[in-house]
Amino acid sequence: MTRPLPPLNALRAFEAAGRHLSFTKAAAELNVTPAAIGHQVKALEEILGVPLFHRLTRALRLTEAGQVALPTLGQGLDKMAQGVEQMRAHSDNGVLTISVSPAFGAMWLVPRLEHFRSRHPDIEIRIDGTDRLVDLARGDADVALRYGPGGYTGMRTDWLFSQRNTAVCSPALLNGKYPLRKPDDLRHHALLHIDWKDAEASWRMWLLAAGLHDIDPTRGPRFSMENMAVQAALDGQGVALVGDILVADELAAGRLVRPFDQSLSIPLTFSYYLVTTEDSAGQPKVSAFRTWLLDEAHERVGSRS
The missing domain is CATH 3.40.190.10 (Periplasmic binding protein-like II)
Structure with a gap:
């Protein structure tokens, strides 16, 4: 479906200015000049044929049209930014994001990461230490290490150890x-x-x-x-x-x-698992981490004292 839209820069300028009610603060956020923000907003008003701000002597105030549009436009820009991050997360750019609980990460994973880094010095690692649920399909992380009953629907799951x-x-x-x-x-x-x-x-x-x-x-x-x-x-x-x-x-x-x-x-009853999506499992960085982690986990379990 065709979506006729004004220029993205104009929409971003209006959203930032409307959120701050200030061209100066919007300019600082977007790293441009206040004059540039003013020009972008003016151009957007001309394209739409409706004023978006009341320009007072020392303040800005949104018109009714601006007030109605601002929340939806802000949500739309947030969704666009999220989509871009998802695309970046699915690229094989050499950065591997690992979601792991802070305790398990500190006690077991981090002390062993040097073994992985020495084997794969080209793969940069980012540890996301969190206990919250992450959406791997959405690109929140490349892999997750989880403690639970297993059976993560729609995911590729490898048992590490109990x-x-x-x-x-x-x-x-x-x-x-x-x-x-x-x-x-x-x-x-x-x-x-x-x-x-x-x-x-x-x-x-x-x-x-x-x-x-x-x-x-x-x-x-x-x-x-x-x-x-x-x-x-x-x-x-x-x-x-x-x-x-x-x-x-x-x-x-x-x-x-x-x-x-x-x-x-x-x-x-619960065990530790490595969880990935089927789509990301074939990425070289994910495959390399999976191979190393399974070897490391099974070696440690085999030498359990």
């Missing part, structure tokens, strides 16, 4: 006034909680599985992100209940320890 929820703490807690040797000793130590953990991953479930019914499962500080609870454990502030693979590096280095038998670790 985990066991395990109690970890600083080695310092194994000694001291109340040495942490057996689960019952937890009554003398703070329990570090993670807000988003569901029932199966909670201290309540862990204590019940350990046969401890007289320890308050709700006491202790709470954290919104797993890496903050892990940092508190590293600092000796208490005992955290976290996925074993996320803290594998800290355990291997001895910065964290498992104070109890591994049989007390609880398998978690």
Whole structure:
């Protein structure tokens, strides 16, 4: 369908001027002179045959036509900008945008990215650390790393690994006034909680599985992100209940320890997945990252301590 439109620059000038009610502020936003904004708006009014502003001595005021059109035009320009970003996101321009939760990114992905960069120095990486849902089909990111049940409809999904929820703490807690040797000793130590953990991953479930019914499962500080609870454990502030693979590096280095038998670790239902669209999966940068990530994940799972 043919869409007869005035020049885009004129529309942008009017929208910015109408939003700011100032040619000067619109000019600063669009990096032109106030006179240029004034000329563009005047040209638009002549094309449309209707005034858009009342030009007062020291102010601008929108006419009724300008007031009616401004919101719709602003939304249209936003949609155009979004469309341009989508086109850029689907181009194989060497920049790989990875959507990942801040905790998983900090604890597992970022420490390993140097391995990927050494293998693919031509691929620039952008990490979007967020827990919000992103629309890969719309171009919000090239790939997403997600924790969940899998089955992401319409997406190409690769299983990375599952985990066991395990109690970890600083080695310092194994000694001291109340040495942490057996689960019952937890009554003398703070329990570090993670807000988003569901029932199966909670201290309540862990204590019940350990046969401890007289320890308050709700006491202790709470954290919104797993890496903050892990940092508190590293600092000796208490005992955290976290996925074993996320803290594998800290355990291997001895910065964290498992104070109890591994049989007390609880398998978690959810797993970590790599998610891409079918369209983007064939892009060289996405394919390279997928190959590396699957190798890295399976190698780490195979060496789980």
